[in-house]
Amino acid sequence: MKRAGEQQRQQVAKANRKITRKVEDFQHKLTTWVVNEYDAMFVENLDVKPMLESSQNGKNKQDAAWRQFIEMLEYKAKLYGTHVVQVDPAGTNKEFS
Numbered sequence: 001m002k003r004a005g006e007q008q009r010q011q012v013a014k015a016n017r018k019i020t021r022k023v024e025d026f027q028h029k030l031t032t033w034v035v036n037e038y039d040a041m042f043v044e045n046l047d048v049k050p051m052l053e054s055s056q057n058g059k060n061k062q063d064a065a066w067r068q069f070i071e072m073l074e075y076k077a078k079l080y081g082t083h084v085v086q087v088d089p090a091g092t093n094k095e096f097s
Contacts, residue, residue: 030069034073035080040082041082044089
């Protein structure tokens with residue numbers, strides 16, 4: 001018989017795997033749609049690490065798996081013959097008071 005702590009750890013691990021699979025499935029579907037819909041995509045080349053360190057909701061941003069999404073987008077763009085260009089984020093955002 002499994003100890004209660006081990007059983008709980010396995011349940012948490014199972015839930016985390018399920019969430020990870022859903023995120024990856026969504027990213028696959030979205031990147032496939034984007035590369036089929038557009039000939040070129042321009043994305044900001046963000047330095048995410050300072051955003052994660054300075055933000056109170058860094059865990060939520062980390063779960064978004066930004067780098068993984070961009071890598072998947074670039075991979076699929078090559079497969080489908082489209083282009084992905086990473087641009088410097090300076091000057092791409094507007095700040096409002």
